[in-house]
Amino acid sequence: MTSRDGTPIAYRRSGRGRPVIVVGGAFSTAESSATLAGLLDRRFDVITYDRRGRGASGDTAPYAVEREIEDLAALIAEAGGTASVCGVSSGAALALEAAAAGLPISQLAVYEPPYGSDAADLGAAGAYRERLAALLAADRRGDAVELFLSRAGTPPEAIAVMRQAPVWHAMTALAHTLAYDDAVMGTGLVPTERLRVTRTRAMVTEGGCSPAPLRWAAKAVADALPRGRHRTLTGQTHEVTPQVLAPVLEDFFAA
Template sequence: MTENITSKDGTTLAVDTIGQGAPVILVGGAFNDRSTVAGLGAELAPAFTVVTYDRRGRVASDDKSDDYRVANEVDDLAAVIEHVGGRASAFGHSSGAVLVLEGAMRGLPIDRVAVYEPPYCADENQPRPAADIYDRLTALVAAGDRDGAVELFLHEAVGVPAEAIAGMKAGEGWAFLADKAPSLPYDVLVSAPWQVMPFDRLAAVGVPVLAVYGDQTAPNLAEGTKAVAAAVPGAELQVMPGEDHGVLQRPAALAQLLAKFLG
């Protein structure tokens, strides 16, 4: 069932709800919308009320703000929590993982937090994008250059080689990526990959946290996940054999982990 709810600044968010049980909100990362977490939601629905939504500026959700701010998306998550009764657990993938952690750090009524491969920079010696990536991304989006914005994000924020991006542009999936380009500044803003992750703020998180990564993923994503587990008091770390950042395409094993943690 899809419903439209209104966030603090008047932005309309498209929200899907399935299943029954304690509410769990699933939050996708860059280039994701509620369709990309739907498979995971279907796996969890027998035991939980699963809530998915299009983050602002994507697909069926608009963006009424006059600027990109992390607070906008935290307000959106708060609105979704309120929509499902005022309390919920949350799972986030990639930049969605950082967003749900941000919600917990800012005191939203989240009971339990599960994250998969948050793209934090765990060590100042790690390769990371230049600090002006956000400004360059917003300039490309403002100019209507969606292809350019996607290329910049993939190359500098994700580390995809230029030749691989050229191959992606020739594929049928590029239009799906380009459609999400206006929301990419939110992904880099919340993750802030040009700076080292906020260890002190994570150490103040007072709810149970499960941090998960795949053993076939990029080293920086594994390190970021391990650093979250080390920073949050009492957090649990899980490694998924044979998995990488594309775990949402194969959700069954992840759903088993989440069900055990959230149950």
């Protein structure tokens, strides 16, 4: 599929029924969402895709969040003109931005958009953005990945193990898109005023075992959305299990 600015966007489509588009977060591609798609496509027409700069999709400079919203708009048009959307992590923030921009999203489900809550979070987000830009400009892709993982709370010993694993190559290949996810997050704080203009029926979910800031952010997003509801998935963390998330999405999207 070709987006509005001419960028090719690769996607996968499976199943039958009402269309559902899955928007992944950092380091994700269509393949990353394959398990979730396989659980949902028994009842829905599921579209997963490589966000621009990832996988088989193109990457037209300069990057802008508006271009990613246009990518999602093109996918919705491909799906028939309207679709439900599920966003995870920074993909949830992108889905929220798309809904606030007025895209024809019939129902919106987001899992743990990683917003902050106060001035300290705002300062940390600014420092991260500056450091990330410097590392990417110097082509220090591995260090950029490590910076992101450290900010997300990954212990240093775990990062050291990951650096020796096959997954590290895939992550460093997508390091430049960390700047895209950061741009999607805006200031890094919950965009309360922007969310209040959203009229889409929405569900915001969180993991019961996730860190308190992520859980707070999910509740704040749900409270800001005029038609938002909030739900906690017991025993889940930020790396939500598809087999747990899928039935919740199925019930919500089928209503």
